[in-house]
Amino acid sequence: MNIKIAFFSLARTTFFMPSAEENFKKSCDMLKGIFNNISIPEELLTSPEMLSEFADTLPQQDLIIYQCSTFVGGEFVTELTRRFNCPIVVWAVREPSIDGGRLKLNSLTGAFSAGNSIRMQGHQHEFVFGNPEEETVITKLRKIGSAVEMTKKLRNLVIGVIGSQPQGFGFGNIDEAKLSGTFGTRIVRTEAASIMNKASTYSNEEIAKALDELKSRTEGYDKMPEENLQKYARLRRSYEDFIEETGAGAVASRCWPDFFTGFGAPVCAVLSMLNDNGIAASCETDIGGVISMFIGAGFSGEATYFGDPVAVDEKCDSIVYWHCGAGASTLANDKEGSKLGVHPNRKIGPTMEFGLKSGGVTVLRLGKDRDGFRMFIFKGEALEEPQKFFGTSVTVRPEGGKAAEKIAEFVRDGWEPHFVVAYGDVTEEIKTMCSLLGIKVLKY
Template sequence: MSTYGVVALARPTFDVEFAEENKNRAFAALDAAGIATVGPRELLFDGPAVVAAAQAIQSAARIDLLLIIQVTFTDASMTVHLARDIEAPVALWGLPEPRAGGRLRLNAYCGINLAAHALGKAEVDYGWLYLSADAAGIEQRLRDLLQPLPPRDSRISRPGAATDPAAQRVMRALAGSRIGVVGRHPDGFDTCAYDGPALRRLAGVEVESVELETLFARAKAADDDRVAAVRARAQRDLAGLGAVDQAQLDRSLRIYCALQDVQADTGASSLAVRCWPETFTDYGCAACGPMAMMNEAGVPCACEADVYGSLSTLMMQELAQAPVWMADLVDIDAGDDTAVFWHCGLAPLSMCDPEAQPQATIHTNRKMPLLHQFPLKPGRVTLARLSQAKNVTKLIIGGAEMLRAPMAFTGTSGTLRFDRPAAAVCATIMDEGVEHHYAIAYGDYRESLRALAAQMEVPVLELT
């Protein structure tokens, strides 16, 4: 009988009751597979609990595999420590959830995506599985995690030099531009770390840092008439504005004014903002809606102080000459060959499906406004990301068709079909350990992006 050391990671801001049910099914599947487990059979919410679990696993005589179950989204702060401290092969298991149109209750795919990126940068090999605990054949798939990792076909290549006017236009626009980064990225978000000198070499881009407290101070000082004008515009664009907490809404609209001020002060072409937790815990609102407004106004805003994500959106906006959205990939369904991209409420209004009414809503975990809520409009889209996966700078490129579909999750979300089977794209993302944020624009810009990569002298990772 094989023995796995098992940790089940979760975050209490997600649906804990649902997470508990999924965790129990996961351990039942391991039992049914004939796999002995070492470690606590409970959700682990914080560092001390994970450290205690690691000690319990290390005290075991022998384990064949360390299995990290991503029951909900968490950051990757403990994943690398676990992988380095416990002498055993490592595998990640993410548990899918239904696309029911409500809150994103687990967000486990994003969790294993973040974990894979962190392990890749730490040069730790890993296996992975994204499959429900009650899926057909799950027992064998769990046993198969013990098998040696198969050779991974790389989709990374060096693009040939090409003359592309759009790519040349982007390079001219980037040269000497600034990205304003407000705050620093959250702990455990290796995906959002950046290398300032590398950005300068790549595209002549400078990064200017602004303290989060400066943003809050500018928000509090915003002129009341200016805030009222922002509210009037939001009232015109969004249904349900009057149904959210009005004091929190006022604070959120002031954040929009403050983002405008920070952009003007720094001369930044795009922003990367530490949008949580302090906007909720210290200031008292969501920054998602204000950042969506900035996106619509032509100043791309990236969540979680993701500077490379901000640069990616700026590149895509210059190619598309239209607002761009940075989103998480939160689900891939091999069965219907689709994927869902989502972010709390960050998408620009111009991306709303014309058959839907944009709504004002609250953050599903933090319960504060302002967020946009709508499904994305159908059409051809391009995905791109300037990536540092596995410590090699590269440009990720993908093509897809955004589908007209019911809203998968609250906030802003879009269901798409890649130009390559979804299961194959999932394997590329996980095997390459790419970041969890992607810039999305309507239109097909893949050839221009390849030419842009050639001018930056970086390889291309083709998702599709």
């Protein structure tokens, strides 16, 4: 993980030090196995002075792990909040025994003291309970680290916005000041016409790589008219140059009607290839949608899918998510593969044609409410179902079923009509990230 972490393990010597020392050693070994850039003291910190001496050796951190090896008072954590402007994990370990005898560590009470102090100072913190060898502790610390890393990535993210939202699709726009204030993310803009104008300037040699890429990742390439492939490749190269020039790590792009009427080609396959290559890319200029894709891809480690909730399939108690043909080719069902086709309404290609692969998924959406941002999440299963409509689609059964009831909740709660499907269960990472950013989460 590309984050700086400092581990502070605190103790008071009036408690049972053999257990505290053992937990400290095991914690150090475990943390070194998870994080590649972690600063660890040589011994337990048993006084505020020792804490200060260790803190003096450190630059600003991205995360502090504050372990109460025994009970310690709030003066320890207050020194850290005074020095460091980053989230803190408060970690309490278990009592060695509950046997009617001496309370040996009283770590949990120390965690309460720290949590209270941190909250009253207005700092962000998370809580972990358990011993360092416990898998739940290791997993939670790893997920917290991933969430912190994502907030750092969002602070450094540049979103390339191409064109504006189509009429009636204003839900995809975001106030840039609020975006920067919450995430640190910034936006660079260009017009669709600029992309098309640049696309017209390339030589055949300059677009050859784009053609080879599409051919290697899809089926049906040889059946596509040469003129359409050439136009695709020119747009693909123009998007690539825009990304390189601006440093964009994600793209929210205008699609219809501009590229059909102005260039005679869709951008669906272009966006597909961008997502394959690690650049989150949404259509219909949905900025909240592409941030959701960036988050989902970052946590899951693979491309995400961007789609409309177009149907409830009662036969399998599922929600069908669909879009015209911009799904990442890497998400295609292995049995069908990623096929090229034409846009279902405009009858121009190339677009993507396939049903998505099966597996556990997290459906998410960074949305807007009257009082700021909010996050939508639910866990589900992408089913082994065929392509439901022309374009690309995935059939998702929510955890616990009741798809029709879920859809009714989503509409009543006023969610935007674009959602993101990320493979794997990344709900805890998203919830932790939102907690750190002060974004409310609605988990269905």
